[in-house]
Amino acid sequence: MSLHYALLGMLASKPGTGYELTQRFDQSLRNAWHASHSQIYPELARLDEAGLIEVVEEGQRNSRTWGITAAGREDLRRWMTETDTDRRVRNETALRYFLFGLLEPADRRVALERERKHLEEADEEFRTVAAHLEALDGPTPFRPVVDLGQRLNAVFSAWVDERLADADEPPAS
Amino acid sequence: MSLHYALLGMLASKPGTGYELTQRFDQSLRNAWHASHSQIYPELARLDEAGLIEVVEEGQRNSRTWGITAAGREDLRRWMTETDTDRRVRNETALRYFLFGLLEPADRRVALERERKHLEEADEEFRTVAAHLEALDGPTPFRPVVDLGQRLNAVFSAWVDERLADADEPPAS
DNA sequence: GCCATCATGTAATTAGTTACATGATTAG
DNA sequence: CTAATCATGTAACTAATTACATGATGGC
Secondary structure, eight states: OHHHHHHHHHHHHOOBOHHHHHHHHHTTTTTTOOOOHHHHHHHHHHHHHTTSEEEEEEOSTTOEEEEEOHHHHHHHHHHHHHSOOOOOOOOHHHHHHHHGGGSOHHHHHHHHHHHHHHHHHHHHHHHHHHHHHHHHOSSOTTHHHHHHHHHHHHHHHHHHHHHHHTTTSOOOO | OHHHHHHHHHHHHOOBOHHHHHHHHHTTTTTTOOOOHHHHHHHHHHHHHTTSEEEEEEOSTTOEEEEEOHHHHHHHHHHHHHSOOOOOOOOHHHHHHHHGGGSOHHHHHHHHHHHHHHHHHHHHHHHHHHHHHHHHOSSOTTHHHHHHHHHHHHHHHHHHHHHHHTTTSOOOO
16 A cells, blocks of 8 residues: 555655656665556556546656646645554565574675675765765755665664674574 | 565574464564464465475464474575575655655654654663563574664664754755 | 463455566667 | 667566454463
8 A cells, every 4th residue: 555655755746757756766765665667557547547646747758747636645645644654564684684693604604795795885875875965955855765774774784794793603592 | 485584584593383473573573574374374384385394393272383394494594695685675664754855844743753652662662672682691593683673763763853853844845 | 151362274355576568769 | 770768558476465264272
């Protein structure tokens, strides 16, 4: 059900085509939600059917730019202020961290190195994004989330570094 | 596919019944993975079929305690060391944070208050868990994750507090 | 005796993934 | 002219949720 509101939210912030929304999911919402185009297009059709979004522009290559309607805005507002948050998560990264303690030291070193590498890349990417945002400073209302996701990574990073340091010692069992 | 490995991991750490595993998912794995009993039981049957787990004890009330087999351990080890992590997430809390900027100040105050309350409860719960773990100190290999999940909450918390402070000001648009 | 909890399942539906499929435009 | 990207869809399958369903045990 949250894809419904994720899409409304994206369109409330700025109209866009299904294609653009797919990209925004992989970029800005990367640390919050994921959806592929094959899920997005049918959902857009449903939102349209319900009168929550509408075509605001027809462009090149048969593209349609969607915008949120007043009804859509109200639906989104109500969801955000009146409904409980679904706290359930499925985070494979966290799951793997949880399981690291089960591995033999040598295997754990391999698994941790993989994570360290990912964090290094994510950190580099973040610094690029952060620099970009700093240049804009203000016009983007979505800054906190990018920041947030990366701060999480910073936490993970510290934890992984700790674990890397004593990866040669056997796990406390 | 990760439920497969989440279950193997749980059983590698300690055998348990489907019922117990359901509870462990809601407790220790709360910040990493979620699965309900109606998903867990069929998956256990599949793991059994594949020879990755086995019944190690039949107890009261028709309960069966499952344990991981050598093949299961190897399957888990290979997954953890040789496969890429699926980084896709669906985190409604993060999604909502992302969308806070779209609300009018008054609505945002409502939404933020809801989050603040949740964090207060989570923090209280964490302190209980932390005290418990401190008493045990050592025998539990799963300490880091509980800690990690809550550290994340601490990050969210700081961010929310900041936002609460200036929730009366209009969003930077 | 009854209620809470332990314990296990299945059925119907919705959500999400992977694979298949097609056409338009632009840059080189 | 051709490869990359833009742009949109559908079909088959798997994963997950919600609802339905049942029985055992223990404490009061």
